[in-house]
Amino acid sequence: MKNSTLTGWGIFILFIITSCAPKGSDDKASPFSDDVASKVYVAPGQFDEFYAFLSGGFSGQMSVYGLPSGRLLKVIPVFSLDAEKGYGFNEETKPLLQTSYGFIPWDDAHHPELSQTDGVPDGRWIFINGNNTPRVARIDLSTFETVEIIELPNSGGNHSSPFTTENTEYVVAGTRFSVPVPQKDVAVETYKENFKGALSFISCDPVTGHMNVAFQVLLPAFNYDLAHSGKGASHGWTFFTCYNTEEGHTLLEANASQYDKDFIAAINWKKAEEYVKQGKTHDFPTSYYHNVYDDNSHMATSEQIKSVKVLIPDECPGLVYFLPTPKSPHGVDVDPTGEYIVGAGKLSADMSVHSFSKMLKAIEDKAFEKEIAGIPVLNYDAILAGVVKSGGLGPLHTEFDATGNAFTTFFISSEIVKWKVGTWEVLDRAPCYYSVGHLMIPGGDSKKPFGKYMLALNKITKDRYLPTGPELSQSAQLYDISGDKIQLLLDFPTVGEPHYGQGIPASLVKPKSKQFFNLADNAHPHVTKSEDQAKVVRDGNVVRVYMTTIRSHFAPDNIEGIQVGDKVYFHITNLEQDWDVPHGFGVMGATNAELLIMPGQTETLLWEPLFEGVFPFYCTDFCSALHQEMQGYVRVSKKGSTVPLKWWTGSSK
């Protein structure tokens, strides 16, 4: 009896061992072949196939994940301070957060957008918008660091942003809230008369990526929600959704939902360029900041700009057309061919798909319903390509795969619906947990989607994870979309709200990833290129410490002659010239943060000692077996003390 049971177990174990054998030869025979875990399993030491860049929403940052594993690779600080990296705390990055309102330590970041060449993500840069104090940031994908932030004049809530054109000629930035332009003190009731909606076209230098507000188009006081640019045939146009065409300024929940149809504003930006060239722009006085970080000087600088070029549609025929779209359209997404413009009426069940070629014909035939502020409203029936009868509720956003399918999120019915572009036939649907907003297919908003995976970016997780008190994380859910049926593979909590995302094959980014900064190229004004140049310099109450780090000591590591009331700048250069050897710097009583200095880089921490005494400093980033020995002391004497300024490492000077 006992023996036969054991034999039975033996056979069972043998069976398990056999079926767990390495895959490949007889995949279908495995009882685990339907196990989705194998589809997201990336073995230790192996790399993911895709990078996914997800916004952190109101965290103001952007996080980088690997797909399909969902592994978190990095959180890139963009609009919010990050004490871990010293971002916004060290002297070098502070200028990045300068605005016309002063230093702003936070923003609400929604839409990452990869730079494109010929309509395809090229892996050079990724842009992201700041909503609250309207800004656009550019992140360099060789360093994965924020290298530029530009503020937007005449804007209030930069939401329809920063969507790119086919060759990153422009990233756009439409204002969600209309505001008085230029700003002035007026009664809110004068909304219709005094408020305007500005759509900004930010040009990007094709080599450096440097941004410049090339021109703005001043539109009626609607809310401009999302945007996408044309591609292929429709290259040269950008489409913005508008809601609140009722021009309400209070209780929008009800007042902005009166009309059956709002609009998609189609902007002919090539025409705009002609008008700019002809001098049809008005120079509006304003004030906004442009902040650029330089990888050689390792510093950001700020420039204040006081004027912006504005185009008025009434004076520029052919510049703007309104495409009527039911009902409070949210997302506007252009299919890979550039022919179809999908408007997701968030308060309707169906989606209207406009035809770009029909739109051109309607313009030619002057098939207009009316004009608003000199802008022709095209005839709805003349431009409609089809309607997707989805059966879902609250359509928000659409992305595309490489084989002619579209995938649309539905917030209220919490699902993604797959449909066929051209026939508008619904093919499949998959639930989301819960309340999906955007979705992301790698390259899914480009001319050549990479397909394979889809991420649902969810607002609510409720019962999905172990509870963590009143505040719960948001989440991303990964689906396999390579087959006929959508298959849920994985869900993982995210850093902040993953409002929107972008995905790109790792092969387009990984080879360009920088390993360290060449010390010889370091052009920081306070660099210390070798240990024998380390020094401490006093100028009045400003003391500059020119310090170096290498495994595992600081030079100097003993400093005397600092006084209460001094402003001590630690300019620290990391002399290491190897990958993955940053050094950190923390000094007792610092009211800002630590420094985290990459190899070859110089960073500066301001320290203002309040008391007499001797204060330790140390390396915060575990750098070697002698990391715990990497420390030093600063002696602080009373103001006016005769203790001489001295510094040394190893032996007293």
Added chain:
Amino acid sequence: MKNQFKIMSTGAIVIAMLLNGCGGSSEQKQASEEIKTEASSTVNSNDPMNNKGIGPVKSITLGTLDQAMADEGQKIFQEKCSACHKPEEKFIGPAPKGIMDRRSPEWIINMILSPDKMVKEDPIAKQLLMDYNLAPMANQNLTEEQARKILEYFRTLK
């Protein structure tokens, strides 16, 4: 002196050098002497001068001292190495003074170019890591040409 003995005795266990896949890490630039990269025969001797180390450089022939090259080497040493090495006294790492009498030129260059590999696989480098309290030698990503110039500088430190 004690260290010297330790290194010598450990040096007896020179492992068979695995030469495949070690080369080509940096651009091969010819200095005044020829640096050969073909595989040299396995060394098995007590004499550390016969240990060529593990790294891209397999054989160096030294000519007469090139002072201009040594001067350039001194400059590079100052920038990239002096945080841990003083020419004539022990600091974080050993002093290079007299190193030409203690180590083969190939070993020195390989230690500069691939310290990570050396402290894992080369018996002398392993012992040095222990003797210097586990302070790892940093890989400063020098080119072979730069390392060769530093070697020329070391020839002047007698």
